[in-house]
Amino acid sequence: MNHEVFMAGFGGQGILLIGNLLAYAAIREGRNTSYFPAYGVEKRGGAATCTVVVADGEVGSPVIGNPGAAILLNPLSMEKYFGRVRAGGLCIVNSSLIEESGDGRSDLRVLRLPLNELAIEIGDARLLNMIAIGAYAELTGAVSLDALKAALTDALPERNHRFIPLNVQAIDLGAARARAAIGAAA
Amino acid sequence: MQKRLLVKGNEAVAMGAIEAGCRFYFGYPITPQSDIPEYISREFPKVGGTFIQAESEIASINMLLGASACGQRAMTSSSSPGISLKQEGISYMAGSELPGLIVNIARSGPGLGGIDASQSDYFQAVKGGGHGGYHTIVLAPNSVQEMYDLTMLAFDLSDRYRVPAMLLGDSVLGQMKEALIPHPYVAPADLPAKDWAVSGKDGRAQRVVKSLYLGDGELEAHNWKLHRKYQELREREVRCETAGLDDAKLLVTAFGVTARIAKTAIRMAREEGLKVGLLRPITLFPFPDKAFADATAVAKRVLCFELNTGQMVEDVRLSVARDADVFFYGRPPGAGSLPTPEELLAQIRKHYKD
Amino acid sequence: MSSALQQVFAHPVSLKDVQTHFCPGCQHGTIHRLVAEAMDHFGVQEKTIGVASVGCSVFLYGYFDIDVVEAPHGRAPAVATGVKRACPDKFVFTYQGDGDLAAIGTSEIIHAANRGEGMTVIFVNNTTYGMTGGQMAPTTLPSQKTSTSPYGRNVANDGYPIRMAELLAQLEGVTYSARVAVNTPKNVVQAGRVIKQAFETQIQGRGFSFVEVLSACPTNWGMDPLKANARIGEEMIPYFPLATFKDTSAA
Structure with a gap:
């Protein structure tokens, strides 16, 4: 099974961190993976995007035209990438910043989550990326939530390991909101 | 199960070089390959290596020439505009039959171009790049694992044939991360001794590392010798x-x-x-x-x-x-x-x- | 009294017993000999790696019986950096002309000096490109006629001759920098002393040493050897003073 996900947002929203986290989790599960960051000329405040492929077999292209899933954290990414998600795919949209509903595409599962508000509720605005990746893992099964949490020690620098419990909480919150959304839709 | 690491392509090059016994790195910063000098500058002190951030690409390729002339495994890395600057030194290394590794994490051009992945340096890499009608060995990895493995192979081939080797990547391969299974480097048992390297003559005959041949027929003979090596590479070292x-x-x-x-x-x-x-x-x-x-x-x-x-x-x-x-x-x-x-x-x- | 017979003059062992290709009156031969004598003096011939440059000095390996690496034009200090870093216990020197060192190779010499590389640089300044046929060099004197300054060097167009020994002396990485000439017996003796001093700086592990040697190029100056030799005292030394500009080797 191949999972390709495209993640995009502002620099500083933690896109590259959750891209790395997903790749580390895949490695922990003994799967193959590629993490490909696209980077702007500017180091801070620009656009941050990355593509992660998780595969049981050989990873082919690290560059994907129409990914099976996307995590879009700001309006510009919505505008640029929403239309590229493959039919039948999944899109996690940060409704705190993105007004567009995504209703225009009936061929997608669209999960709108107010990520900024949710992050502030659990104590730190910076956790929005972890909520998003928790929801992604729950809905796609690309990696297990346990692997994702275990991979925090790989993806976070040593000095930030003290924040791991908070990140775990955020991943769990994302997963719970995703489950609730499925339940509501069912 | 073997140990699998999530590693960036550029870092895999640096890891492969260190594993292959390279202890001399000379370079100049340029996007998108700066992870290589950054990694090496961090790791070399732990293994007794020499890292110099040179004043230019030109200086760095010539430092590589000097260290290689002493018989040491040495490398430089850069990206397209920097590789253009290194061509003079690469031509002299080819003429002087010096091994050495040149890594090109290519970006787009011409001129300053951009920092996006590009394969527009193919001609430059395989047709000689500098003056004088020589070749470098050119290896093209397509994964992080190959960035590691082919770096090791590049040193071996370069040492065996005394032909400078180029690893031709691009900014996707340099920046992407994949699983890497590191493995110990094993030197081929039949690698020839570097009995041409300078070290101070110390009782033996003088050794000269040079590319100037002015005697009657000398340069022609030298070029035929290089040509025979390129033919030998064509016969023995093709990989696909x-x-x-x-x-x-x-x-x-x-x-x-x-x-x-x-x-x-x-x-x-x-x-x-x-x-x-x-x-x-x-x-x-x-x-x-x-x-x-x-x-x-x-x-x-x-x-x-x-x-x-x-x-x-x-x-x-x-x-x-x-x-x-x-x-x-x-x-x-x-x-x-x-x-x-x-x-x-x-x-x-x-x-x-x- | 036969025991009083003492050899007072001999061919340096570091110098091959061959005829040079240099023109009549050229002083590369004299400078080669001084360098060879210094190598003999310190007994370093067997552990020396010379780095040859491009120009009349390119045939270093033909005259010195030492290991030699040939560098691209101007790059000798970078090549020597690689050599010295790879072989820190060897004696390493470059031998460069003025076009090589003070024009195309300014970046390499300044940065090797600034890093304090433990090498010695012998810089031969004859105010012209010798091998290519007497073109204007970075050290060509104001008003001096050359094949590319046929009306004389015009400083408004061509800039000024560079005083490398003084320039390098400004750098923290430089331990020893001096200028000498080989136009008179006294100056030759002094040049020999200075070259030995520079070598000793390296041998004692005290960093970068630099010796600029003013030298005649009768062929490209269009002078006979005597007139060319006289020009060094009359025109060159007034612009390029003979002195030790820096010596922190004792410190």
């Missing part, structure tokens, strides 16, 4: 990856990152029932011309896919069977415009004939 050649009607060829895009496109085409094969050159010099001749005895249509407006396709045309048709698909790079597997699949459908 192939898949699906048994029944292929259409052969897709690509190197480096485009080969990865091609692999997914080929899988998609096979799912549609199209018989499509892959021939991926791993050595760009020596070029796998015989492999192309053999493959096109069966598959009469070849689609060459590059991240430029058509360079390797010229070597492909020279190599295929006479009745084979060669098509080209490629794009010059630019911000955010990497070709996708879906895009290549459309080209495969267009050129495919049962």
